[in-house]
Amino acid sequence: MNQGRNFLKGFIKENPVFVLFLGLCPTLGTTGSALNGLSMGLATTFVLVLSNVFISVFARFIPDKVRIPSYIVIIASFVTIVDLLMSAYTNTPGPHGEPSLYDNLGIFIPLIVVNCIVLGRAEAFASKNSVLSSLLDGLGIGLGFAFALTLLGTVREVLGNGSVFGYKFITGDGILIFIMAPGAFLALGYLIMIMNKIKQRTAKV
Amino acid sequence: MEYIIIIISAVFVNNIVLSQFLGICPFMGVSNKVDTALGMSGAVTFVMVIATIVTYLLQQYILEPLGIGFMQTVSYILVIAALVQLVEIILKKVSPSLYQALGIFLPLITTNCTILGVAILTFQKDYNLAEGVVFAFANAVGFGIALVTFSGIREQLELAEIPAGMRGVPIAFIIAGILAMAFMGFANIV
Numbered sequence: 001m002n003q004g005r006n007f008l009k010g011f012i013k014e015n016p017v018f019v020l021f022l023g024l025c026p027t028l029g030t031t032g033s034a035l036n037g038l039s040m041g042l043a044t045t046f047v048l049v050l051s052n053v054f055i056s057v058f059a060r061f062i063p064d065k066v067r068i069p070s071y072i073v074i075i076a077s078f079v080t081i082v083d084l085l086m087s088a089y090t091n092t093p094g095p096h097g098e099p100s101l102y103d104n105l106g107i108f109i110p111l112i113v114v115n116c117i118v119l120g121r122a123e124a125f126a127s128k129n130s131v132l133s134s135l136l137d138g139l140g141i142g143l144g145f146a147f148a149l150t151l152l153g154t155v156r157e158v159l160g161n162g163s164v165f166g167y168k169f170i171t172g173d174g175i176l177i178f179i180m181a182p183g184a185f186l187a188l189g190y191l192i193m194i195m196n197k198i199k200q201r202t203a204k205v
Numbered sequence: 206m207e208y209i210i211i212i213i214s215a216v217f218v219n220n221i222v223l224s225q226f227l228g229i230c231p232f233m234g235v236s237n238k239v240d241t242a243l244g245m246s247g248a249v250t251f252v253m254v255i256a257t258i259v260t261y262l263l264q265q266y267i268l269e270p271l272g273i274g275f276m277q278t279v280s281y282i283l284v285i286a287a288l289v290q291l292v293e294i295i296l297k298k299v300s301p302s303l304y305q306a307l308g309i310f311l312p313l314i315t316t317n318c319t320i321l322g323v324a325i326l327t328f329q330k331d332y333n334l335a336e337g338v339v340f341a342f343a344n345a346v347g348f349g350i351a352l353v354t355f356s357g358i359r360e361q362l363e364l365a366e367i368p369a370g371m372r373g374v375p376i377a378f379i380i381a382g383i384l385a386m387a388f389m390g391f392a393n394i395v
Contacts, residue, residue: 021233021374022230024229024230024233025226025227025228025229025230025318026226027229028226028229029225029226029227068286069283069286072282072283072286073279073283076278076279076282076283077279079278080275080276080277080278080279083278084275107227107322107325107326107329110277110278110321110325111227111318111321111322111325113278113282113321114282114317114318114321115318116230177386180389181223181224181226181385181389182382182383182385182386182389183382184226184382184385185378185379185381185382185385186378186379186382188378189374189375189376189377189378189379189381189382190375190379192374192375192378193370193371193375194370196370196375197370200369200370
């Protein structure tokens with residue numbers, strides 16, 4: 001039951017994007033389409049799970065004074081692994097010369113290292129809890145992050161391009177602004193507003 | 206001429222906050238007052254230029270000769286974290302007044318993705334040292350302009366009547382969106 005809660009809290013109650021407002025740079029920067037958002041979310045989940053597990057194992061050997069730099073090195077190592085894996089396997093351009101997934105995510109892959117969610121979970125959770133709890137915590141928060149990014153990516157892609165995961169179901173151009181930079185801010189603002197509204201309603205009942 | 210293009214492009218056309226989405230956390234976090242926004246942009250300018258110089262030298266004289274370019278992320282973030290600490294210590298000793306003004310923002314900067322982002326972009330764009338410094342400075346100025354403008358609007362917002370669900374973060378995002386739209390007007394000028 002308790003482990004289930006460790007896993008589930010990341011989706012709604014402690015959702016990193018909609019509730020805690022962490023990791024906003026990749027949230028806005030990589031959600032031009034649902035696929036990009038999902039991939040970024042999964043890459044972050046990978047780093048989060050592995051760094052959480054590692055840190056929960058090694059926390060008791062790391063002196064308190066150098067704990068933050070040590071966590072950063074552990075996290076940066078896993079980010080490097082993700083970066084190399086993605087440049088190897090997701091770097092083929094699309095059939096019509098579209099940029100590859102690796103190019104689309106671009107600088108946001110190395111920047112996972114400064115994503116406050118990852119260091120935040122290391123410091124607040126993994127350093128104090130068992131390996132299994134840390135693993136589930138990382139998985140839950142990571143998938144909650146991926147869920148938020150996919151949701152935002154889907155909304156932007158539907159409005160901006162009339163498609164979901166690349167499958168076009170509305171012909172025509174769509175509202176282009178939602179694919180571009182301002183649309184990211186607008187869509188996220190309205191999504192958070194809807195979340196607030198739902199929270200208020202459930203609090204009243 | 207080349208430098209002017211770099212500056213205009215980094216400050217207006219590809220503004221680091223409003224079109225590249227870097228540094229959103231401080232953009233949302235310290236933009237309640239114009240004063241704090243100015244302090245934060247000062248600290249970012251300072252650290253960003255120094256960090257770009259140091260990471261450039263690291264890349265040129267350590268990572269590339271040794272053929273360990275894959276250590277880029279790890280070494281950059283460590284150098285930046287150490288650098289921020291160093292700047293804080295030196296500033297405290299050398300210029301207490303500047304430390305008073307920038308001090309509280311310095312620890313926040315390590316996890317500010319603009320610093321690492323600009324260092325990596327300088328490498329990716331293949332700039333030389335002088336271009337890198339100009340690029341870093343211009344990006345910091347762009348960050349400052351976006352942050353100060355935004356905080357000015359948010360100060361006014363405290364007096365406005367906003368629907369309950371919109372208060373706080375949602376309305377801030379909507380405003381950032383409109384600001385980003387305004388900055389889109391600069392597209393294609395270089």
